[in-house]
Amino acid sequence: MLQAINLTKQYAPDAPPALKGLNLTVAPGEIFCLLGQNGAGKTTTINLFLGFLQPTSGQALINGLSVTDHAQETKRYLAYLPETVLLYPNLSGLENLDFFASLAGFALLTDELRSLLLRAGLQADAHMRSLGGYSKGMRQKVGIAIALAKQAKVLLLDEPTSGLDPKASNEFSELLTQLSADGTAILMATHDIFRSKEVGTHIGIMRAGHLVETLPAADLTANELEAIYLQTV
Amino acid sequence: MIRLALKNFIRSGGVRVGLALLLVAGVISLLIGRQFLDRQTQAITDVRANQRTDFARNITIHKDELGLLLYYLKFSLVNQALPLSGLSLGQRDVNPSIQSVTIRALESQRYDADLANPANLLLGNLDFSFVLIYLFPLLLIACCYNLVSDERESGTWKLVVVQQPNVMRVIYRLYAIRVGVILGVLAMLVAVAIPLLRLPIDATLASFVGISVLYVLFWAAVCFWVTSLRKRSSVNALLLVTGWLGLIVLLPTLLNTYLVTRYPTPEALETTLEARKGYHEKWDTDKQQTMQAFFAHYPQFRSIPPPKLAFDWPWYYAMQQLGDDDAGKAANALRTKVAQREAVSQQLARFIPPLHTQLQLNELAGSGLGNQLRFQEATGRFHENLRLHFYDRMFRDVPVKSEKWNRFNVQTFHDDAPIDALTGLLPLLLLTLVFVGLGWLNFRKTATMA
Numbered sequence: 001m002l003q004a005i006n007l008t009k010q011y012a013p014d015a016p017p018a019l020k021g022l023n024l025t026v027a028p029g030e031i032f033c034l035l036g037q038n039g040a041g042k043t044t045t046i047n048l049f050l051g052f053l054q055p056t057s058g059q060a061l062i063n064g065l066s067v068t069d070h071a072q073e074t075k076r077y078l079a080y081l082p083e084t085v086l087l088y089p090n091l092s093g094l095e096n097l098d099f100f101a102s103l104a105g106f107a108l109l110t111d112e113l114r115s116l117l118l119r120a121g122l123q124a125d126a127h128m129r130s131l132g133g134y135s136k137g138m139r140q141k142v143g144i145a146i147a148l149a150k151q152a153k154v155l156l157l158d159e160p161t162s163g164l165d166p167k168a169s170n171e172f173s174e175l176l177t178q179l180s181a182d183g184t185a186i187l188m189a190t191h192d193i194f195r196s197k198e199v200g201t202h203i204g205i206m207r208a209g210h211l212v213e214t215l216p217a218a219d220l221t222a223n224e225l226e227a228i229y230l231q232t233v
Numbered sequence: 234m235i236r237l238a239l240k241n242f243i244r245s246g247g248v249r250v251g252l253a254l255l256l257v258a259g260v261i262s263l264l265i266g267r268q269f270l271d272r273q274t275q276a277i278t279d280v281r282a283n284q285r286t287d288f289a290r291n292i293t294i295h296k297d298e299l300g301l302l303l304y305y306l307k308f309s310l311v312n313q314a315l316p317l318s319g320l321s322l323g324q325r326d327v328n329p330s331i332q333s334v335t336i337r338a339l340e341s342q343r344y345d346a347d348l349a350n351p352a353n354l355l356l357g358n359l360d361f362s363f364v365l366i367y368l369f370p371l372l373l374i375a376c377c378y379n380l381v382s383d384e385r386e387s388g389t390w391k392l393v394v395v396q397q398p399n400v401m402r403v404i405y406r407l408y409a410i411r412v413g414v415i416l417g418v419l420a421m422l423v424a425v426a427i428p429l430l431r432l433p434i435d436a437t438l439a440s441f442v443g444i445s446v447l448y449v450l451f452w453a454a455v456c457f458w459v460t461s462l463r464k465r466s467s468v469n470a471l472l473l474v475t476g477w478l479g480l481i482v483l484l485p486t487l488l489n490t491y492l493v494t495r496y497p498t499p500e501a502l503e504t505t506l507e508a509r510k511g512y513h514e515k516w517d518t519d520k521q522q523t524m525q526a527f528f529a530h531y532p533q534f535r536s537i538p539p540p541k542l543a544f545d546w547p548w549y550y551a552m553q554q555l556g557d558d559d560a561g562k563a564a565n566a567l568r569t570k571v572a573q574r575e576a577v578s579q580q581l582a583r584f585i586p587p588l589h590t591q592l593q594l595n596e597l598a599g600s601g602l603g604n605q606l607r608f609q610e611a612t613g614r615f616h617e618n619l620r621l622h623f624y625d626r627m628f629r630d631v632p633v634k635s636e637k638w639n640r641f642n643v644q645t646f647h648d649d650a651p652i653d654a655l656t657g658l659l660p661l662l663l664l665t666l667v668f669v670g671l672g673w674l675n676f677r678k679t680a681t682m683a
Binding site for chain 1 (some may be wrong): 234237238240241242244245387388389391392393394395396397398399403681682
C-alpha cells in the first residue's frame with residue numbers, strides 16, 4: 001500500500017541528504033513506526049509521501065502510484081495527522097471536522113460528526129465550543145476525527161500523540177489497532193518507543209537520513225527495543 | 234465547505250470591524266452625495282427665482298435703454314447634475330454648474346463662480362467613488378493578503394491539501410467568499426443609493442455598477458497574483474500596500490505632473506489679460522476703427538450708423554466683443570490644451586485602473602472634465618445666441634417693453650455625449666484577466682506545497 005524505493009531527499013546541493021536511499025513497505029493492516037532522533041529523516045519521509053516535498057531521487061508510492069506523478073490521485077488514499085493540529089480558531093471542533101470532511105468529499109450529518117469526535121476521544125460538551133479555547137490535546141483529537149472521517153486506506157502520522165494525556169494516548173493506540181485491523185496501512189513517525197512497541201507491527205529506526213534497523217515489533221519487548229534504539233542512535 | 238469557510242471568515246473580529254467601517258463610510262458618502270444633489274437642486278431653484286426677480290427689477294429701472302438694461306441682465310445656463318453625480322462628484326465642486334452671463338465679454342465671465350467651501354476642496358470629497366477607489370481595495374487587501382500564506386504559516390494548509398486534492402478549487406472558493414462579501418457591501422451601498430439619490434435604473438447606472446464591480450475584481454486579481462507568489466504573509470501585505478500606494482497615489486500624481494509639463498497652460502492667465510486688455514484698450518481706440526473690427530466679425534450689422542456721441546451702446550458692446558476676439562486665440566488654445574490633457578489622461582489611465590475607474594465614473598456621472606468642457610462650449614453657444622438676438626434688437630433701437638422677457642427663463646444644458654461602456658469596462662477586464670492568469674500559473678505550481 002505504501003512503498004519507498006531508494007527514496008532520497010537533499011534540501012541543498014551542499015547539504016548532506018536528509019533522507020538517503022530509503023526502502024520500506026507498509027502493507028494494508030500494518031503499522032510501521034519510525035523511530036529516531038530529531039533530524040533523522042522521519043518527517044521528511046512523511047512529507048515525501050504527502051507530496052509536500054519532491055524527492056531528489058527514488059520514488060514514494062501509494063497504492064502503486066508515484067506520489068510525484070499522481071499527486072491528486074494518491075492524496076485520495078491518504079489521511080494525515082501532524083504533530084500539532086492547527087485548525088480554524090473561529091470554528092467549533094464540530095465545524096472544523098465538518099469543513100475538512102467536506103473538503104474530502106464527505107457530507108456528514110451532525111450525528112455522524114459527533115460520533116467521529118467521540119470516537120477520537122473528544123468530550124461531547126466540547127464539540128460546539130470555538131476551537132480557540134481548545135487545548136493542544138483537544139485539537140489533536142479533532143485532527144484524529146478528521147483523519148477518521150476520510151476513511152483513508154493510508155494513515156500518515158507525524159508525532160500524533162504529542163500533547164495527548166496518557167489516557168487519551170492509550171485510547172489513540174486502541175484506535176490505531178482498530179484501524180489496522182480494518183486494513184488501514186499506517187506509517188507513524190514518533191519518539192515514543194513504548195507506544196510504538198505497543199501498536200506497531202514493524203519498527204524502523206532512523207539515523208541521519210538512513211533507515212538503519214527494521215524490526216518486527218512482535219519479536220521484541222519494550223526494554224529490548226529501547227536498548228536497540230539507544231545503541232543504534 | 235463554502236458555508237463553513239464563510240463562517241470562519243465572517244467570525245473574524247477584524248473582518249467584521251473592517252466591513253462595518255466600509256459600510257459606514259459608504260453610507261456617509263451617499264449622504265454627502267444626497268447633500269450635494271440637494272444643494273444643486275436648491276441652487277437651480279434659487280437661480281430661477283433670482284433671474285425672474287432680477288429681470289423684473291432691472292426692466293423697471295432701465296426701461297428706456299436696452300443697452301443699459303443688458304449691461305445688468307444675467308442669463309443663466311444650468312449644467313444639470315445627474316443623480317449619478319451624487320455618487321461621483323468629480324469636478325462638480327470645483328467647476329461651476331451654473332453659468333450666469335451678461336452679453337458682455339464672455340471670457341472674463343467664464344470662471345466668475347464662487348466655490349462652495351474651500352476647506353472641502355482641500356480635503357477632497359468623501360463621495361462614493363472615493364470610498365470605492367481608496368477604501369474598497371484596502372479592505373480587500375486586508376482580507377486577502379494572507380490567504381493561503383497564513384494557512385501555510387499556521388500549518389492548516391497541509392491538512393487542506395491532504396483532504397482536498399484539487400487545491401485550486403479550495404483557493405478559488407476562499408477567494409470567492411472574500412470577494413463575494415466585499416461585493417455584497419458594494420451591492421448594499423448601491424441598493425441604498427438607488428432610492429436615496431433617486432437613481433434611474435438604466436444603462437448608465439448599469440455601466441457605473443459594472444465598472445465598480447470590475448474595479449473590485451481587479452484588486453481581487455492583484456491579491457490573487459500576489460498571494461500566488463508563495464511569499465510570507467508580511468511580504469504579501471507589503472507588496473499589496475505598496476501596489477495600492479503606487480496605483481492610487483503615485484502613478485496618478487506622476488501622470489498629472491507629466492500632463493502639466495507636457496501641456497502647460499500659460500493661456501489661462503493670458504486669456505484673462507488679453508480679454509481685459511482687448512476691452513480696455515478700446516476706450517482709447519478710435520471708435521470707427523473699433524466698429525470696423527466689430528463689423529468684420531459680424532458683417533450682418535454693417536448697416537448700423539457710426540457712433541456720434543461720446544458713448545453709445547453699439548460701440549460699447551463692440552468693445553466688449555473685441556475683448557473676446559482678442560482673447561479668442563489664447564482661450565481656444567487653453568481649451569484645446571485642457572481637452573488634450575483630458576484625452577491623454579483618459580488614454581494613459583487605461584493602464585492605471587484606479588485613475589481609469591475615477592475618470593470613467595466621473596464621465597458616467599457627468600461630473601468629469603469632459604462634461605465641463607462640453608458645458609463651456611454650450612455656454613459659448615448660449616452666450617452667442619443671446620448676443621446675436623440682442624445685438625439685432627439693440628442696434629435697431631427696439632424698445633425694452635417690446636421684448637418678451639418672460640421667454641428668457643433659465644436654460645438647461647443636457648450633456649448628451651455618447652457613453653462608451655466598452656471603453657470603461659475593457660481595460661479593467663483585461664488587466665483583471667492578466668493578473669488572474671498570472672496567479673493561476675503560479676498557484677498551479679505551488680498550491681499543493683505545504
